[in-house]
Amino acid sequence: MEEKNVASLLDKMGFTFVESRYELKKDVDKIIGEIDLIFIHDNYLFIIEVTKDATNGSDKKIKFFSKWQDENNLNQIKERHNSPHRKIVRIFFDLSKKTKDDYSASAEHLTEKNPMNKVVYYEDFEYFLSDAQKIGKWAKNGFLDWLDLEEEKTNIEIDAIQYYIDQVPVFCFVERVDHLLKSCYVSRRRKNNSDDGYQRSLDGTRLSKIQQNIEGKKGLSFPNSILIKMPKGSNVLLPREQCPKHVRLLFPTNYRACKIIDGQHRLLGFSSLSLEKQQMYHLAVIALPEYSTENEVRTFIDINSKQRKMDNNLILHLKASFPWDKGSKEFYERIAVTVSEELNKTFFKNRIYFGTANESRDGKIHLLTL
Secondary structure, eight states, X not given: OHHHHHHHHHHHTTOEEEEEEXXXXXXXXXXXXXXXXXXXXXXXXXXXXXXXOOTTHHHHHHHHHHXXXXXXXXXXXXXXXXXXXXXXXXXXXXXXXXXXXXXOGGGTHHHHHOTTEEEEXXXXXXXXXXXXXXXXXXXXXXXXXXXXXXXXXXXXXXXXXXXXXXXXXXXXXXXXXXHHHHHEEOOBXXXXXXXXXXXXXXXXXXXXHHHHHHHTTOGGGSOSOEEEEOOOTTOOOOOGGGOSEEEEEEEEOSTTOEEEEEOHHHHHTTTTSOHHHHHHOEEEEEXXXXXXXXXXXXXXXXXXXXXXXXXXXXXXXXXXXXXOOTTSHHHHHHHHHHHHHHHHHTTSOSOEXXXXXXXXXXXXXXXXXX
């Protein structure tokens, strides 16, 4: 069952299934070892062990990593799957423990010593599964970020404007959603995780609302840019005195090339749409080619701590200005606002607060409460 769950997760994230329960034999009857699952990602071959049995957990890890570091064993696997060019990544799914803190450190040196050895604990598994259920194959970027594998660099040439914000060089452009979904990833702050992530968890409800807006052709409900950190690559940064200026920009298109600083929900709201629809839409992007992680976090905090939420009374008042389908929630809200406006002129004598710019809230009845 555990193997099926792990295989289902990797399949949801878009990795290519190759084989399960593979037995490597020295002779006809002598089994050297068994691999639970084998998956492919580009130039990598994932060999995977899955266990939910806590007995001798450290010993199992040591045996797994040691056995599948043997060059003779690896060459046989590569030959069987026509993958002489692919690098091997060993992934041990230990679903018997929530985090590595629940374990002794005896086997941890094997992952610290060799970056191609990885251990997924139950808390990690749940996190990746939650993302995959919300955004499907685009959760692959998060898993690849966790694996921290070197990706083959690819790019496309696009039109952009280079300018400066204070002393920081910036590129501004629009790009197709499907390209952005592949190249942009989110580094989230997670408990019991030592990386430098800072983003919040994905809000499934918010994603669904954005998707509904897109399918309802309400794309202009989020016209602002997404903000990303982009590798400089071979792009030449013009001096400030020559900017703003139109340039031809090499935009990276490989997985986990660009980190989202602001706008993860705006972009990932497209994740469940068909490829055809993703290719129809473009998003405005502001890309920072030279930006430290510390500055990323500062910018994220500034953006999200200084936003002022719109007054819900004003939202309700503004929505009443539009025609709505009879029987809809908005239709009845419009009637309620119209009645409130009339009562405010007579019975309540301007004691209803509608959220407009020249009103005081003090001592008034709020429109939302009526």
